[in-house]
Amino acid sequence: MTTIIGRSRTRGVETLSLDATGTRNALSARLVAGLADALAECGKDPDVRAVVLTHTGNTFSAGADLREPPHPDALVALLRQLVELPKPVLARVTGHVRAGGLGLLAACDLAFAGSTATFAFTEVRIGVAPAVISLPLLPRTDPRALARYYLTGERFGPEEAVRTGLLTAAAADVDEALAPALEGLRRSAPEALAETKRLLTARVLETFDRDAADLTALSARLFASDQAREGMTAFLEKRDPAWVV
Template identity: 70%
Template sequence: MTTALVGRNRVRGVETLSLDSPATRNALSRALVSELADALGACEKDDDVRAVVLTHTGNTFSAGADLKDPPPPHAVPALLRRILELRKPVVARVAGHVRAGGLGVLGACDLAFASGTATFAFTEVRIGVAPAVISLPLLPRVDPRALSRYCLTGETFGAAEAARIGLVTQSAGDGDLDEVLAPVLDGLRRAAPTALARTKELLTAKVLEAFVEDAGEMTRLSASLFAGPDAREGLTAFLERRDPPWVL
């Protein structure tokens, strides 16, 4: 019997989807991406679901692409677009670390809340690739200067900085993450479903334009970089826990 990689729970119309592969740090594997897309599709069709909370088990929201079982090239942009096009708000609840492709999932969510101990990093350049596909939901939403810094350097930064630059809606700081989320979910429960869907359409229109115009190009760029010599060396060095040869 196959173990589910996405947990599901519903409380008063809010469906919580939990990435549940802590052994792989919730890396975006072929199976996890497929299962999450299916769960989101089920939420779309269910009139009793008012909003979706996307969270995780373990200490990592998502470590990015699964290097041992990567999804097909089209699967991640399709997942990000599904989150954006879902006619119900998707709220990220981050109580751990987010890396690389996991930041694309975070960026596609309508709202995002992080614990004060959460950390974030665009690690692509350090393994010889680029944040191509995940840039689609992030470029319209995150402070350009800050995004340039963190994408070019791969530095790790905390939840307060993530909130300052617009990567997340709010950091819980030293407070309780679920207490911060409570009034937000209450507000969504009080909203008329059709009005909620139409409002989300207005707010995501510019982000979706980027997918229509650039998703194909970004998918091809990502695939070409992952197939290149820098990525092969960078991924090998990462798995062997050593610096790649370009480190000065």
């Protein structure tokens, strides 16, 4: 079976690369399961100080794979795993991020992007809502900005993503921006990092505990709706859905 999660390690930092370029790293059931397995191994490995989540190709993630979508429960579990992992997780983005891929960014502890990255919550344009990914997004981002981009599906750039709280930093050279953070993590005590991360993620996990069941049910209901079927069919056929005026 083709590997869809690339892995490498340098000085205690494990890099996990989404590597399903044929589907623009869309979140398929197999990709979600593969990433969850890799994260579990990193969490148990005492030699891993931090994890960098990145991608191959020009897209970090195109969102849910419409042909092989993960079950909402599996996506919730993956997002929670990123938040709860006892190692800091840093996103490294050099391309486009859409829909569910933005949930991955929000679940990471730090997120860095290059100047050519673009972002969009495109769910409403195919007849669904950014339900499950709201679990890490709502506690970590500016509510007014999120309202605009949730409701309109507009595309925005890395500077706006920093302003809204989706990104930690954006730079022409993403690796140059990432380097000081990685060096800081390498100089930090592992147990202290784990406990500090626990402090920082407490409010995010409260949201999971309170809202995960309701948002999972909402996601499943919307994906089974007539509007979603029309929206997804229109997307795959590269046409406007019937409701466009």
